[in-house]
Amino acid sequence: MTTASTAAARADGATALEARELYRFFRTGEEETLALRGVSLHVQRGETVAVVGPSGSGKSTLLACLAGLDEPAGGYVHVGGERISHRPEAQRARLRARRIGVLLQSGNLIAHLDVRENIRLAQAAAGRRRGDASDIAALLDGVALRGRAHALPHQLAGGELARAGLAVALANDPDVLLADEPTGELDGRTEQRVLDLLKSRAAAGRGVLVVTHNTEVVGFADRVLVLRDGRIQP
């Protein structure tokens, strides 16, 4: 694609997510860390992108800025054509609930709600009608957890917890899925299942961006970006 046709594609809605010149600093006492130093990237609809980089290169900070969980000091993030950066937190949360699925290593499940209720809550936050049972069943089937719908998070094994988190991240049928180490501690079979699910979201015209160390995930991505010292390597 030429630069001109890429720009045209972004204007006509083919871009699920776009970030330009993101900067993020952290100050701890006297010390300042430049975690992101002008990161630009985009994810097209139908595309899977992996961001890889050593520990401390800025992957989690980048993911948080892309998801509107954190605010960059400079630059901007657009999701499905809407700006999510530089807005009040409540507006970012609303936009995230409607358009973004986020899977963090720290988990995204509410402890006192069972798996089904967690999915329902994410759907309700996105403004969807409550109780869309077939949607919930399909989500649970997608992550092979139909039998665990009524389990509380603390009753799930590690791999089940990761898959439940993925079902919640997908509950709002997001324009873009952002996932931090989505296959973290999973066994080979479960890992393949999760990767197939991510791939199927892209095939359905959504954008998928994962940050990871895992070479299997890197292999499955359409595009791999290397982050080092807060910069995407050329």
Ligand SMILES: Nc1ncnc2c1ncn2[C@@H]1O[C@H](COP(=O)(O)OP(=O)(O)OP(=O)(O)O)[C@@H](O)[C@H]1O
């Ligand atoms: N809240 C914070 N306060 C101060 N420094 C921070 C904070 N969060 C991140 N940093 C620093 O910013 C840099 C990037 O951190 P980040 O967690 O984004 O890297 P990462 O690539 O995700 O690392 P890992 O793979 O180990 O999770 C690091 O130097 C880190 O110490």
